[in-house]
Amino acid sequence: MLEQQLVNALTLGSVYALFSLGFTLVFGVLEVINLSHGAMFMAGSFAALTVVTRLKAPLAVGILAAMLVSGLLGLAIDALILKRLRARHAPHLIPMIATIGATTVLTSAAQGLFGVEVQRFPDELLPTREFIFGSVHVRALELAIVGIAFLLMTTLFLVLRHTRQGRALRAIAESPKAAALLGINVEGLFLATSFTAAALGGVAGLLIGLNFNSVTPLMGQPILHKGIAVVILGGMGDIRGALFGGLFLGFAEVLSKAYLSSQMGDAVAFGLLFLILLVRPAGLFGRVLERKA
Amino acid sequence: MSMLSIRGVGKHFGGLQVLQDVNIEVPGGAIFALIGPNGAGKTTVFNLVTGLLRPSSGSIAFQGQDLAGIAPHKITRLGIARTFQNIRLFPDMTLLQNVMVGRHHLTSYSGLAALFALPSFREAERRSRERALELLSWVKLDHKAEATADNLSYGEQRKLEFARALATEPKLLLLDEPVAGMNSSEKAVLMEEIRNIRDRGYGVFLIEHDMRFVMNLCDRVAVLNFGRIIAEGAPEEIRNSPEVIEAYLGRGDEAEVLP
Amino acid sequence: MEAFADFWATYSTLIFTVGIHALLALSLWLTLSCGLLSLANAAFMGIGAYTAALLTLHLHWPFPMVLAAGALAPAAVALVIGAPTLRLSGVYLAMATLAFGEVTRILVLNLEITGGPEGLNGIPLLTTWWHILLILAAAGYALARLRRSRMGRAFEAIREDEVAARMMGIDVEGHKLAAFTLGAVLAGLAGALNAHSTFFISPREYGFENAVDILTMTILGGISSLIGPVLGATILTLLPELLRFLHAYRLAVNGLILIGVVLFLPTGLWDSRRLRQLAGAWRTRREGKP
Numbered sequence A: 001m002l003e004q005q006l007v008n009a010l011t012l013g014s015v016y017a018l019f020s021l022g023f024t025l026v027f028g029v030l031e032v033i034n035l036s037h038g039a040m041f042m043a044g045s046f047a048a049l050t051v052v053t054r055l056k057a058p059l060a061v062g063i064l065a066a067m068l069v070s071g072l073l074g075l076a077i078d079a080l081i082l083k084r085l086r087a088r089h090a091p092h093l094i095p096m097i098a099t100i101g102a103t104t105v106l107t108s109a110a111q112g113l114f115g116v117e118v119q120r121f122p123d124e125l126l127p128t129r130e131f132i133f134g135s136v137h138v139r140a141l142e143l144a145i146v147g148i149a150f151l152l153m154t155t156l157f158l159v160l161r162h163t164r165q166g167r168a169l170r171a172i173a174e175s176p177k178a179a180a181l182l183g184i185n186v187e188g189l190f191l192a193t194s195f196t197a198a199a200l201g202g203v204a205g206l207l208i209g210l211n212f213n214s215v216t217p218l219m220g221q222p223i224l225h226k227g228i229a230v231v232i233l234g235g236m237g238d239i240r241g242a243l244f245g246g247l248f249l250g251f252a253e254v255l256s257k258a259y260l261s262s263q264m265g266d267a268v269a270f271g272l273l274f275l276i277l278l279v280r281p282a283g284l285f286g287r288v289l290e291r292k293a
Numbered sequence B: 001m002s003m004l005s006i007r008g009v010g011k012h013f014g015g016l017q018v019l020q021d022v023n024i025e026v027p028g029g030a031i032f033a034l035i036g037p038n039g040a041g042k043t044t045v046f047n048l049v050t051g052l053l054r055p056s057s058g059s060i061a062f063q064g065q066d067l068a069g070i071a072p073h074k075i076t077r078l079g080i081a082r083t084f085q086n087i088r089l090f091p092d093m094t095l096l097q098n099v100m101v102g103r104h105h106l107t108s109y110s111g112l113a114a115l116f117a118l119p120s121f122r123e124a125e126r127r128s129r130e131r132a133l134e135l136l137s138w139v140k141l142d143h144k145a146e147a148t149a150d151n152l153s154y155g156e157q158r159k160l161e162f163a164r165a166l167a168t169e170p171k172l173l174l175l176d177e178p179v180a181g182m183n184s185s186e187k188a189v190l191m192e193e194i195r196n197i198r199d200r201g202y203g204v205f206l207i208e209h210d211m212r213f214v215m216n217l218c219d220r221v222a223v224l225n226f227g228r229i230i231a232e233g234a235p236e237e238i239r240n241s242p243e244v245i246e247a248y249l250g251r252g253d254e255a256e257v258l259p
Numbered sequence C: 001m002e003a004f005a006d007f008w009a010t011y012s013t014l015i016f017t018v019g020i021h022a023l024l025a026l027s028l029w030l031t032l033s034c035g036l037l038s039l040a041n042a043a044f045m046g047i048g049a050y051t052a053a054l055l056t057l058h059l060h061w062p063f064p065m066v067l068a069a070g071a072l073a074p075a076a077v078a079l080v081i082g083a084p085t086l087r088l089s090g091v092y093l094a095m096a097t098l099a100f101g102e103v104t105r106i107l108v109l110n111l112e113i114t115g116g117p118e119g120l121n122g123i124p125l126l127t128t129w130w131h132i133l134l135i136l137a138a139a140g141y142a143l144a145r146l147r148r149s150r151m152g153r154a155f156e157a158i159r160e161d162e163v164a165a166r167m168m169g170i171d172v173e174g175h176k177l178a179a180f181t182l183g184a185v186l187a188g189l190a191g192a193l194n195a196h197s198t199f200f201i202s203p204r205e206y207g208f209e210n211a212v213d214i215l216t217m218t219i220l221g222g223i224s225s226l227i228g229p230v231l232g233a234t235i236l237t238l239l240p241e242l243l244r245f246l247h248a249y250r251l252a253v254n255g256l257i258l259i260g261v262v263l264f265l266p267t268g269l270w271d272s273r274r275l276r277q278l279a280g281a282w283r284t285r286r287e288g289k290p
């Protein structure tokens, strides 16, 4: 029984990590709490659903559609809204408020386009095989989810660590002004970051949509709150922290649902978040910054 | 007895040692200057005195009272006021309101009095407003009392900050580079004002890069270099101290500011 | 007279809602006036609503006492969570208050006494139009007085520069806690009034979306004066009625408004300073041309 829960926890945790990675990347580079990240998640799910049901495309194409549509939406939000606020040096809370507005627009648009009911992927599209290891049943779908999530996260780590763009991004995260002086195209990389983060969010949405086989316009809200919990757990802007935080939350949630109470699982996540904010605002793994006098 | 005693104070930020064994005795009724090259740790001294930062070692006492563990706003209420190197006004508030904020702890009435505009409220507010206008006229800004602070020129902003600090009725006034960005006539006026303040018995403790200003105005000068006090004395002694000349000469371009 | 009765029968609920939303926007105005972006005010409203409804349903307290309890219960909670939370600044505070709101919602969703997801039913309709008007007027008056007092000036100073305010002898933590708690009082009052005007309450009405709605109203109106939040609340309450023809897309308008205000009207619709300048310009033009 416990082993089975651990498989569920790993599946959920890897998607939380994937989702939170994009969220924390935007905070690290753009210094924006992007509350439209949940809407990217929802949009990715709907994009894939539309492609596979209307165009009868295979699931792999669905994944690409999720990345592309969410990525472009993220790009649009950056180019149309965040960029102007950067130019104006608006204080941090202002872009956050603007992304709340973007979320409302996208959620409402999804409700208008697809209706409010739960939509499902056609059963014949989903892999049905199950692997049995001792007493544990693992669905092929779950394996695929964990595999895709870790594949994308590894790619992101490698890009950040070993490419010129990755190094430039880390320079920007340290100090955008210094990076600009070094001749780095800061605005271009801001746009690229917004695209990448949203694309990852979109895939995460598709994976959750597949796992529970349920897609709704409101699905972005709970995951957004969990993403916030994860990045605070891991330290805002900390890429590795998002990975560990995501997995941690997956395990904490599944196990407390299994062994405490089915509803309180969510309260555990937020109770934890609340406590961490009070005790260690820089996150469990983050450096504690001395406040500037 | 000195008004402010800084004894054996050290401060580090992580691995960066900014101050080491700093001893300063600031007398009352005098103008005391702290000078030193950029990054020497002068502003940090002010941040420690006002309670915004805690010393890593040593102690600070004001009028014999140890300031350790006292909250910054309470230190202000004990009688220490300051201005900031990079001017920190309340930009959307009027000049009058800026100065009246400084009178916060000196204006007292009950919530009920404020809610129903009772006589005690009106009287306290009127006194506070009158005093604020008086301070504004000292710095010749009373004609702009109803303008918002972000409309002021740089020199005017410094003067407003000065008036606002005085509004807390301090016994000791800390001024962080008070004449930076002012023209020479503005400097002369401010110099006169600072002398007036000293003559009324206030203590003045200021940081300044403008040596002419320091040498003409101050009664005593201490020199901070790389976090250590390297000299202290009357302006003439400082002017002729080999260590001080060395500290400034070592920095090439700064040498010529010593008159 | 009959025409009025018809009008009232059709629109009374809407008018009640405008008043309650205005009270909520003022509650957030108060917190924002001290520089605190709180997403907890919807939860405070919920705590007020549930406290009041339970006291009416189970203990049959008289309505004025119910209202007082609805205001004080969230204030007590605000005092307890405020002391540690308000050390956080900016986005961290926003996140912490969001987390607090979620914890509250999930608790209400799972407790027996709150009726779980179904909420509470059969709350007597005790709120009348004059209750709302009276409380709104009293709140407006009290806030207007507050702005003119040393506390109001301290709030504004803290919002503009916390460090400088501290150096002026202001107890920054104490004032933040006061702004947060007084905001909770107003939100709780709005909740108590709301519970007794809708017959039925559920956890869904006090979640993140509602916190965002309150924020949108306040920011749309602008926080430079008390008129702004009331104006914002009125517009955003009436707008969905006018936009019925948009069906599901109706909410998108709220989002577009929020983005538009942030981008093009950062000080909100009612910016007293801009209005004063406009008035000044208009007057000089008229005087210039006799």
Ligand SMILES: Nc1ncnc2c1ncn2[C@@H]1O[C@H](COP(=O)(O)OP(=O)(O)OP(=O)(O)O)[C@@H](O)[C@H]1O
Pocket: A290, A291, A292, A293, B013, B016, B018, B036, B037, B038, B039, B040, B041, B042, B043, B044, B045, B085
């Ligand atoms: N809060 C802080 N955290 C980390 N380092 C700090 C902090 N405050 C000051 N420092 C460092 O301490 C050193 C001294 O700074 P300080 O501002 O006291 O110098 P200063 O003598 O006032 O210089 P200036 O003449 O340029 O104003 C600098 O290297 C500065 O970077």
Ligand SMILES: [Mg+2]
Pocket: B042, B043, B044, B085
């Ligand atoms: Mg300095």
